Amino acid sequence: MVPFFDKCKEWMEDNLPEDYAKIFLNKTAEELEAMSLGNEKKKQTRGGKAMKNITKKQEVQRQVVVGRSMRARKKYVTLVRGLKTCDLDLKKCSKSFGQKFACGSSITREDEITVQGDVVDDMVDFIVDELGVDLNSVLDGGDIKD
Secondary structure, X not given: OHHHHHHHXXXXXXXXXXXXXXXXHOOOHHHHHHHHHOOOOOOOOOOOOHHHHOOOOOOOOOXXXXXXXXXXXXXEEEEEEOHHHHOOOHHHHHHHHHHHHOOOEEEEEOOEEEEEOOOHHHXXXXXXXXXXXXXXXXEEEEEOOO
């Protein structure tokens, strides 16, 4: 039974290349034309499928917003948003905020750090001086309501 199948396969490849490609190669007619036109060897690229999804980083406006939010009665927390746009590591920034201001600091959202206490003015100075962010891109957000 196998010899007949091989002969049929050869005949189909010679006489019906589009149908042969659909059945055996899972290729479309356009891909077949590309294969027949470009018989040259293609250079192998590294990365596989994952490399196709990577795109160049789009230019994002660098803007850091520092504001305060009321926690309970007269207590405030300082919120810092937008540090990722300046390519800063949030974990390291959170740790340095906690050490500098002697308070608790944590990452609360994807691009937000919460620092205990009302330290907005000092925070702006610290971000500009220590983290190297441009003064024009740091904004005082005032009172932020979530």
